[in-house]
Amino acid sequence: MSDNRQWAREAIRIIEADFQRSADTHLIPLALPGFPGIELYFKDESSHPTGSLKHRLARSLFLYALCNGWLKPGAPVIEASSGSTAISEAYFARLLGVPFIAVMPATTSREKIAQIEFYGGKSHLVEDPTQIYAESERLAREHDGHFIDQFTYAERATDWRANNNIAESIFQQMRFELHPEPSWLISSPGTGGTTATLGRYVRYRQHCTRVLCADAERSVFFDYYLTGDASLTLAHGSRIEGIGRPRVEASFLPKVIDAMVKVPDALSLAAMHYLAQRLGRRVGGSSGTNLIGALMAAQQMAGAGESGSIVAILCDGGERYETSYYNQGWLKAQGYELSGLIDAVAASVERGEPVPDTVLRANI
Ligand SMILES: Cc1ncc(COP(=O)(O)O)c(C=O)c1O
Structure with a gap:
C-alpha cells in the first residue's frame, strides 16, 4: 500500500x-x-x-476527500465559509494533523474566528464576500493544498x-x-x-x-x-x-x-x-x-x-x-x-x- x-x-x-x-x-x-x-x-x-450542524458536514467532507484521495499528509486544507463550517473543519484538520485555513468574509463574528484559532486553524478574511471561493482556490494552488469546497460537495458528501x-x-x-x-x-x-x-x-x-x-x-x-x-x-x-x-x-x-x-x-x-x-x-x-x-x-x-x-x-x-x-x-x-x-x-x-x-x- x-x-x-x-x-x-x-x-x-x-x-x-x-x-x-x-x-x-x-x-x-x-x-x-x-x-x-x-x-x-x-x-x-x-x-x-x-x-x-456543520460538525456533520465537516466529518462527511473530510471522509469524502480522503476516500477520493484528495488529501495528503501535511498539505493544508482550505475552505470558503461564513464561519461555522470552518470551526468544525478546523477540529477535524487538527485531529488529522493537517494545517487548516478558513477564507471568510471580514464581517464574520470575532467569536467564530477565535474558535477556529482554538482548534489550530488560521483565518484569511476578505472584504468582498463574493471573493471567498476564488481566494480559496488561489490559496490551495499556492500552498499545494486542497480546497475542500462545501458549497459544491455538501449535497454529495453526506449519505x-x-x-x-x-x-x-x-x-x-x-x-x-x-x-x-x-x-x-x-x-x-x-x-x-x-x-x-x-x-x-x-x-x-x-x-x-x-x-x-x-x-x-x-x-x-x-x-x-x-x-x-x-x-x-x-x-x-x-x-x-x-x-x-x-x-x-x-x-x-x-x-x-x-x-x-x-x-x-x-x-x-x-x-x-x-x-x-x-x-x-x-x-x-x-x-x-x-x-x-x-x-x-x-x-x-x-x-x-x-x-x-x-x-x-x-x-x-x-x-x-x-x-x-x-x-x-x-x-x-x-x-x-x-x-x-x-x-x-x-x-x-x-x-x-x-x-x-x-x-x-x-x-x-
Ligand atoms: C449557523 C448555520 N445555520 C444553517 C446553515 C445551513 O446549512 P447548510 O449549509 O446545510 O445549508 C449553516 C451553514 O453554514 C450555518 O452555519
Whole structure:
C-alpha cells in the first residue's frame, strides 16, 4: 500500500473513532399554545462537539476527500465559509494533523474566528464576500493544498439514504411521539446540503413529510427557486450568519424542496430572541429563521384543519453572537428595532396569530 493510502487509512480510522465517541443531538419539544394539535420540535445541532450542524458536514467532507484521495499528509486544507463550517473543519484538520485555513468574509463574528484559532486553524478574511471561493482556490494552488469546497460537495458528501444522517436521526427520535412522521421539516440554506439530505431522505423512505426551506433576506436562493435562474448574484453577503448566499450554490437542490419562504432579517433575529427566551439559552440567527418557517407550516396545517408534527433545525448556539445579535448596542447600530417583532412572534406562537406578512412564500 502506498504511503499516501496508508496515511488516509489511519486518518479515516481517527475520524471513525471520533464518531464512535460522540453522541447524537437532542430533539427538543417547544409547545405551540396557539396551534392546538400541532407539535413542534427543534433538532438541536448546537450540541455537537463543535457547536453546530456543520460538525456533520465537516466529518462527511473530510471522509469524502480522503476516500477520493484528495488529501495528503501535511498539505493544508482550505475552505470558503461564513464561519461555522470552518470551526468544525478546523477540529477535524487538527485531529488529522493537517494545517487548516478558513477564507471568510471580514464581517464574520470575532467569536467564530477565535474558535477556529482554538482548534489550530488560521483565518484569511476578505472584504468582498463574493471573493471567498476564488481566494480559496488561489490559496490551495499556492500552498499545494486542497480546497475542500462545501458549497459544491455538501449535497454529495453526506449519505442521504441513511448512515445516521440528520434526517434518519430525526425519524428515529420521533418514533414514540404522538405524530411520528412529521408533516413538515424546516431548514435554512447555507450550502443547501442539509435541505438536500432532508428532501432526498423523505423521498427515498416514501414519507409524506414535506420540506420547507426558509431563506434569509440577502440571498438568491428564494428567487432561484421561483425563477430557475442560476446566474442570480448579489453584491452583499447575508446578515444571518451561516445562511443566505450571494450566488446560487451547487449544493442547493430546488427540486427536493416542497415549499420555500424568505424571512426578513429583523424577523429572523426577533424569532431568535423569542426562541432563546423560551428555551432558556441563546441560539443563532438561522434558528430564528427556522422558527418563522415552522410557524408558516403550522399556519398552513391549522388552515387545512390538520394535526401533526413539525421538526425544525436548531443550527447553532448563541454564544457565537454575544457581541452581535445579543448586543443591544450592535443591534441599534445596525438599525434593528426588534421589540415589536418579538411581540409578533410571541403572538403567533401563543395565540396562533399570522406571522407578519413581510415573509415571502412559495408553495405555502
Ligand atoms: C449557523 C448555520 N445555520 C444553517 C446553515 C445551513 O446549512 P447548510 O449549509 O446545510 O445549508 C449553516 C451553514 O453554514 C450555518 O452555519
